[in-house]
Amino acid sequence: MIGTRRFAATLLAVALAAGPVVAAPPASFQPPPDSAIPAGPFGQAVRLGKTIFRDTGRAVPQYVGNDLRCSNCHIDGGRLAGAAPLWAAWVAFPAYRGKTKAVNTFAERLQGCFRYSMNGTAPPLGSKTLIALEAYSAWLATGAPTRAHLAGRGYPRPPKPAQAPDYARGATVYRQHCALCHGADGAGQRAGGHVVFPPLWGARSFNWGAGMGSIANAAAFVKANMPLGDGGSLSDQQAWDVAQFLDSHERPQDPRFSGSVQETRAKYHNSPYSMYGRSVNGQVLGAAAAK
Amino acid sequence: MARGSARCALASGVLLALSIAAGGAVAAPDGAAIVFRGIGTAPACASCHGAQGQGNSAIGAPPLAGDGLAYLREQLANFASGQRLNPIMQPIAHALSPAQQDAAAQVFAGMPALVPHPVAPEGNPLGARLAERGRWSEQLPACTQCHGPDGVGVGTAFPHLAGLTAPYIAGQLAAFRDGKRPPGPLGLMGRVAHKLSPADVAAVSAYFAAAGGAGTLEKTP
Numbered sequence: 415m416i417g418t419r420r421f422a423a424t425l426l427a428v429a430l431a432a433g434p435v436v437a438a439p440p441a442s443f444q445p446p447p448d449s450a451i452p453a454g455p456f457g458q459a460v461r462l463g464k465t466i467f468r469d470t471g472r473a474v475p476q477y478v479g480n481d482l483r484c485s486n487c488h489i490d491g492g493r494l495a496g497a498a499p500l501w502a503a504w505v506a507f508p509a510y511r512g513k514t515k516a517v518n519t520f521a522e523r524l525q526g527c528f529r530y531s532m533n534g535t536a537p538p539l540g541s542k543t544l545i546a547l548e549a550y551s552a553w554l555a556t557g558a559p560t561r562a563h564l565a566g567r568g569y570p571r572p573p574k575p576a577q578a579p580d581y582a583r584g585a586t587v588y589r590q591h592c593a594l595c596h597g598a599d600g601a602g603q604r605a606g607g608h609v610v611f612p613p614l615w616g617a618r619s620f621n622w623g624a625g626m627g628s629i630a631n632a633a634a635f636v637k638a639n640m641p642l643g644d645g646g647s648l649s650d651q652q653a654w655d656v657a658q659f660l661d662s663h664e665r666p667q668d669p670r671f672s673g674s675v676q677e678t679r680a681k682y683h684n685s686p687y688s689m690y691g692r693s694v695n696g697q698v699l700g701a702a703a704a705k
Numbered sequence: 706m707a708r709g710s711a712r713c714a715l716a717s718g719v720l721l722a723l724s725i726a727a728g729g730a731v732a733a734p735d736g737a738a739i740v741f742r743g744i745g746t747a748p749a750c751a752s753c754h755g756a757q758g759q760g761n762s763a764i765g766a767p768p769l770a771g772d773g774l775a776y777l778r779e780q781l782a783n784f785a786s787g788q789r790l791n792p793i794m795q796p797i798a799h800a801l802s803p804a805q806q807d808a809a810a811q812v813f814a815g816m817p818a819l820v821p822h823p824v825a826p827e828g829n830p831l832g833a834r835l836a837e838r839g840r841w842s843e844q845l846p847a848c849t850q851c852h853g854p855d856g857v858g859v860g861t862a863f864p865h866l867a868g869l870t871a872p873y874i875a876g877q878l879a880a881f882r883d884g885k886r887p888p889g890p891l892g893l894m895g896r897v898a899h900k901l902s903p904a905d906v907a908a909v910s911a912y913f914a915a916a917g918g919a920g921t922l923e924k925t926p
Contacts, residue, residue: 490841594862594890595851603860605853606821641891643839643846 442495442566443502445554456549463550466543467492467500470532471609474543479534480666481602481609481618484527487626489639492554495566496638496645501555502567521548530623533666569634575654579629581694584659587652591641592660600663615663617704622668622683622690629687632657662694667703675700736808739801747800750809758816760868768868768917771818773861777810789886814861821855821867821916832912835905845900848909851893856913862890868917874910 448464451457466473468491470483485491492500507520514526521544525536537543558564577583589598595611596602602613613619625631637653639645648656668690671678675698679691690700734744741756743749750769753761758770769777783789784798785806798806826833834840836856839847848866853859856866866874880886881898888895901909 490838494841591891605859606855606857608854610850610853610859641893642850643844643893644891644896645844 443555443558443564445493445499445501446556451553456553459546459549460553462542463546463548463553464491466546467550474537477528477534477537477543478532480532480613480620482532482612482620483609486612487531487635492551494639496570497635498568499554499566500551501558502564504551504555505558505560505562505564506567520551524548529669531620531626533619533621533624569631570638571630571634572637572650572653575651577651579633579654579658581655581659581662583651584655584657584662587648587656588659591648591652592656595642600660614660615665615704617666619665621666622700622703623670627661627665627688627690628685629654629657629661629689631687632661658689662689662692662699664697664699664702664704666705667700671700671703734802734805734808736810736812739805739809740812744805745800747797747805750813754813758813759819762870762873765870765873767870767873768819768865769813770816772813772858772864774810774814775861776864777813778807781806781810783887790880818858819865819868819917821857821865823855824912824915829908829912829915831904832908832910835901835909836912840900843900845897848913855916866913866916869913871907871910871914874913875906878906878910 451460451464462473467484467488471478471481487498488494488500489497492498495502503523504520507523508517510517511523514522521539524544524547525539528534529536588596592614596614597611600613600615601618602609603611620626626635633650633654633656636657637646637648637650641647668678668682670682672681675691678700679688683690692699738744739747740750743752751758753764753766754769755761755766758768760766760768780789781798781801782803784791784794785801787795789795801809824833824836826837835845836848839845839850848856851859851863852866853863858865858867877886878898878901881888881894882901884895888898
């Protein structure tokens, strides 16, 4: 990283002459603890947002069409760096988004989460649900600099793999590292009336419009965060392969479906990272989209 | 996962025994006989683990009712091989063939699971935090993310925690940490155990023991 030994020695000499050496890189932003949620109406909105975020299907069933919750992919209630934390997203909006080809507000971005990732219905702008989620996100971002690109934002993208992502290799990774929790059929597992391990494909998972349907996003999420509690343990190749695998299964239809799979692919999935409209094991993905 | 009452398991065991006598064929071991009467040098499992698999906290025998089949099988195999150290269970498991271990495990897996009580977090904030949130600064998930709400257990591989006594849970966390039992699939519990301080262990053990109530557990029908 630094280069020659002489350069490093010079740098050290200068730093020592100047004062204390800052050895570590700047610490990631830390959101406030839950115990610091204030009393009063704003705090109530924050608490409601937190509840919706962690238990989405129970809190706002009218907007949710599958078995996922926000905290499945935004780990630790949207707090965890490297797992698309809310505090980093909050300060990045309003922003232009290629997906919508428009400058979107944070609330509009949240609508997309419900429409695609939750395979549900977008809560109306100004609804209690969106206000609560905004309050929670804004509170988590207390003190964060506006419009800064904060360390820990999103999912850190792993380098491109040495070999092109492969379904068969991904199936092996899945069987050995993922099926224990997510099931051999990708349907997840339930217990005590709750979904414990989320479904990764099929009728109860995110639909074809969701960001996790992009193999690059899935590879980044998996590499940094999976298996749960052991993020970073899979190789880059394994992460890309298993992302290829999980994003090559049927799931609910893209809400923007025009009536033609190939037309929808051309308009919204024209990327090497989307398997929508591609044929896998003799089936065109998106053609028989899981209900 | 197969579910059924202990009585059904016993009845099917009797029918199986009769059909073996009638047909003269070599059949799978009679799990109910093993569990309720013992076999060879292995005493009846139920004599310590209870006729409903409810366990016996006085002697440190955990409840097994409704636990995952893969998990129960793996524990018997680990006792038999000596990878999981326990002076009582090792000789018992060793006395059972793998087929007999499997049959006994099936009986307990098929018993109605114990229903946990939700635990009020106020009395044990550290336990509640670890159990329900984890500690993500060191990639420690919440226990319930794998063991289910209130530690009810999930599927065939993740055992229940509710209903275990605090000394038992603490003992197993120590065993995972010290390599006195294998770390489990994907090495999950080995990693978890190394991230828990003694205070953490005490708190989380108390939390799930409370989820089981004070020794009396309601059963799902």
